[in-house]
Amino acid sequence: MIQQEVIKMGATRVILPGNAPIGYYPFILTEVASVNPADYDNMGCLKSVNDLIQLKNNDLQQAISRLQKEFPNTFIMYADxxxxxxxxxxxxxxxxxxxxxxxxxxxxxxxxxxxYKNRFCGSPGVPVCSDPNQYFFWDGIHLTQEANNRLSTALQQATLATLNCTTS
Structure with missing residues (x-):
């Protein structure tokens, strides 16, 4: 595992990111669309995709617990x-x-x-919304700058609190 190598090289604080809920992403919702309403949650997102991501994130958290036991003097954090x-x-x-x-x-x-997978953002004739700050998704695959900013702020606040750090 790369994490073990980083710790063996001297890292004392390691943050391992989990995966995002891609069952909400427009490209997944388009490409894996279902005609069965039961396949979607109350926000209209694909449950099976997000269930798989949650299983993967749970496995990562278990691996982090094992790493923490192997390296008790290293702080290892899961970024949710x-x-x-x-x-x-x-x-x-x-x-x-x-x-x-x-x-x-x-x-x-x-x-x-x-x-639409055959007409990506930036292709001729593909429009851009007038205010990207009002959207969470930029092109169906990536987040907008505003969404990335909000996400990084939320993750930084959680991380700093866990590490007992302050921003001032």
């Missing part, structure tokens, strides 16, 4: 991208910042999620 991002997606959806829905791409064309 899943719940941090999920919270921000809900916040965007509930606040109504994007009247088209929190799950739609800012830059894209076609379909419910403004994503």
């Amino acid at each position: 991208f899943y719940n941090s991002e999920l919270s921000l997606i809900r916040e965007t959806s509930i606040s109504g910042k994007n009247d088209q829905g929190a799950l739609q791409s800012c830059c894209g064309i076609g379909g419910k999620y403004n994503y």
